[in-house]
Amino acid sequence: MAVDPLLKQAQSVWETLAAVPVSFPPVGGLNVVTSPASQLAPPSWAGILVLGDAAIVTAPTDRAGQVLRRGLAGMPISALTSAEAVRAVLPAEEVLGPAVLGYVSHDGFRLVPTVCSVERLAPGHQDLMTLVESVPPEDAGESGMDEITSAAFVVRKGAEVVAAAGFQAWPAAAAHLCVLTAPGERGRGLARQVASAAVAQALADGLLPQWRARLMASRNVARALGFRELGSQLSLRLDQGEPRREG
Template identity: 85%
Template sequence: MAVDPLLKQAQGVWETLAAVPVSFPLVGGLNVVTSPASQLAPPSWTGIVVLGDSAIVTTPTDRAAQVLRQILARIPTSSLTSAEAVGAVLPVSEVLGPAVLGYVSRDGFRPVPADRCVERLAPGHQDLTTLVKSVPPEDAGESGMDEITSAAFVVRKGADVVAAAGFQVWPAATAHLCVLTASGERGRGLARQVASAAVAQALADGLLPQWRARPMASRNVARALGFRELGSQLSLRLNQGELRLED
């Protein structure tokens, strides 16, 4: 079977973030490991990542890992990041996601022609902070713009920054893209413009661009730039006291 280089590279990102030795099964299915330091999910949570036909799961305790191996093996891999499917068989108290994971190679990238002036700002610049504060908190949190480590690529309307993109440098040479557009300026192609500049920089830096999104509008921006949706991610807070092995 031919190996998809982009998929293999994406899987390597999350295998690294698991913080313990684990790999995506070669022929489908899932691997569950105990990893209190995992970055697949917030601390003390369970993280599930599906890429291609395979999945890895990290959870903070050996007992939880034992239960998850038994119960999740009965769920189709394609349903492992469905909050409804997992919630039907596990005692879930809180959920983050699911989010779709997209990646793009240098050859697959489709840059947007520069029909607007894209300016470069330092991360944490006052004008960038003003944009983040201007949108609803859930939009700001979804974008991750206040956590970028790269330069911010921005478009202005007058003196105001109305769209911005950058990335966080993750382990395994990954550029996690962050994009935000002012609430009243959406639907005009600004996100594609600034994101294109950020992706071009990430590729120039030798990084793998990663796009994690839930809203369809964000996913459409990624697709327009050539990102391929290779999988998804779900994070769960489990009621540890209610985890039970089945007879």
Template identity: 65%
Template sequence: MSVDPLLVRARGLWEALAGVPVSFAPSGGVTVVVSPGSQLCPPSWTGIVVLGDAAIVTAPTEVAARAVSRSLASVPADSLTRGDVVRAVLPVTEVLGPAALGYVSSDDFRPSAAVGAIEHLDPGHQDLRGLVGSAGPEDRDESGLEEITSPAFVVRDGTDVIAAAGYRTWPESTAHVSVLTAPRHRGRGLARQVASAAVAHALAAGLMPQWRARPVASRRVASALGFRELGSQLSLGLDHNKLRQDAVGAADGTAVPGSRA
């Protein structure tokens, strides 16, 4: 059976971000490890990343890892990042995601022709502040534009920056793409144009572009540029007191493992 090199490379990234030795199982399924320093999720949370037919999960403690391993053992890989599914089997207090994970190779990249001039700005340039300020907190956080390390590729309306894209360099030679368009200028294809310039820059540098997104509109832009959604990511805040109680109950036979009762 042929191996998808882009999938292999994407898995290598998230294995490195796990913070401890772990691999996506070649035969599929879920691999759970304890990693308090995992970058799959916020500190003290549990992170789930599915790529292809396999998943890796990092938990902050042994108790959490055992509970997650028991509870998710029978869940199909394509359902592991569904909030309703994990809430049914684990004491979830908070959820981030799910976010689709898309990747593109040089061969699959479909660049978008720019209608107007695309300007290059230094990351953190003051002219980006107006664009960031025009977006709501959710759009701003989703875009990650304030975290880019590459040049910002922008389109202006007069002197105002109305769309911008760039990327932050991640481990394993990965370019994590960020895109933002001013709300009143959306629907004109500007996100695709500036993102195309950012992706082309990343590929020329030998990096693997990654597009992580929740909104459907953002995912459509990625698809138009040739990105393939290879998996998804979900972060869980768990009730650790409940996990400890369940662990004690399971040990003396008074509770059902994974129960939320």
């Protein structure tokens, strides 16, 4: 079977974020490792990452790793990031996700024709932060705009920034895209405009653009830019009890 270079790049990013030696099985399956410093999930949480037809799972403790191995054994790879399916077999106190992961290469990128002026601002610029502070907290947190390390590519309405995009530089030469549009300005294609500029910059910097989304509207923006949905992510906080599935 031919190797998908974009998939291999994406897998390398998350193998690095696991913070301990682990790899995606070459032909399906999953690998579970203990990694208290894993960045696949919040601290003390378990992280499940599916890319292609394989998965890696990081556990905060050895005991949690045992619970995860037993609970997830035999599950279809496609079900590993289903919150409902995982809750049915694991003692999850809290779940985040799932989120879909998309990636794009130079050849696959579709640059959006410019129909409005896109300005470049420094990360943390006050005009950018004004946009972040004006939206609901859950929107601001989901966007990650206050954590970008790149320039911010923005569109203004009058003096106000109403749409912005940038990226966080991640390990393994990844660029994690962050996009935010003011609620009253959505549906006008502004997210595509600013995101297109940010992706073009990431590719010019030699980085792998990554798009993580839960909402279909965000996924549609990524698809319009040529991103391919290669996998998904789920995080869960375990109570360290036993799996619910009967042996």
